[in-house]
Amino acid sequence: MAPAAEHEPDPAGPQQVIALVDDDRNILTTVSIALQAEGFATRVYADGQAALKALLENPPDLAIFDIKMPRMDGLELLQRLRAQSDMPVIFLTSKDGEPDEALGLAMGADDYIAKPFSQRLLVARIRAILRRTELRRPRPENGTDEAEELPQPVRRGRLVMDPPRHLVTWDDKPVALTVTEFLILEALAGRPGVVKSRNQLMDAAYSDDVFVDDRTIDSHIKRLRRKFREVDPTFAAIDTLYGAGYSFAES
Missing domain, CATH: 1.10.10.10 (Winged helix-like DNA-binding domain superfamily/Winged helix DNA-binding domain)
Structure with missing residues (x-):
């Protein structure tokens, strides 16, 4: 299955990009619209195999994976991604998906949210992870005093x-x-x-x-x-x- 179309609003400045990977088109659409309303750019994929190639070639700031997907599920997608990238990842799981949640965290997921979920909660967790990521991002070494002040x-x-x-x-x-x-x-x-x-x-x-x-x-x-x-x-x-x-x- 080919990836769904990209949705990227026309911003006044740079945006943080969130990739959504889910075989449920309704979730892709509703979550994408909600994230765009919060100022994010989104890329959506309905196929784990196509998503993996795109995530590695053009990494977003954060990715959200559904676990239960045909062909390549979210766990396999995360395993293959982690072999080459430490990109922040949030899992979407079913209510009875506790074993999947534990396995996903053990494999390197940053967080998980059980379906059905509050879009407000999802946005809050995305922002929390992105804030932590930004705090750990290397500062440019441009020969200024700022570079010398690094701890x-x-x-x-x-x-x-x-x-x-x-x-x-x-x-x-x-x-x-x-x-x-x-x-x-x-x-x-x-x-x-x-x-x-x-x-x-x-x-x-x-x-x-x-x-x-x-x-x-x-x-x-x-x-x-x-x-x-x-x-x-x-x-x-x-x-x-x-x-x-x-x-x-x-x-």
Whole structure:
């Protein structure tokens, strides 16, 4: 199935672009209209295979995937996208899609929303993720004093985090993290040995207008550990204190 037509209003200035991937044309149309009314440009695709090629060739600022789609579902689309991109992604799931939600977060999705959903809530979560992404976007190095004022990387033993550039290394090996994963790790590494509750990590990673549950943080922690173990199978710097939360052990 070919991608649906692109919808991009004629703006006075640059717009943030949201890609929508869903085989339900009604959702594509209604969500696209709602996002355009909020000042976003939208690109819509009814086919995961066509969407993957377009997302990689011309990346949007954020993508929204339905999970249940024919040919290539949202989980497979995310898996293939994550092999080449850390683009922010929100999943749309069914009410009974808890296993899919957990799997999507474990694979690197930034958030999920269950259908039927409030368009106001969707817009709030999009803006929250885009704000976090913008905070981590590298500043242009143009030889001005602004470039010299960038904060120095944070070093915690074998871990190095460079927030302005959204870069993370472990033993000098790069570790690719989503914005949400980066913020959770930053909150933990900011005070090594101090146990952070799930609520504290939610506050660090999500804005006040976005609500998530404990399972969401647990899924992000599992993915963080898995990513670090891909570069160091002995990685054990994120500790769990059952019933209390998580901490970072500086080695």
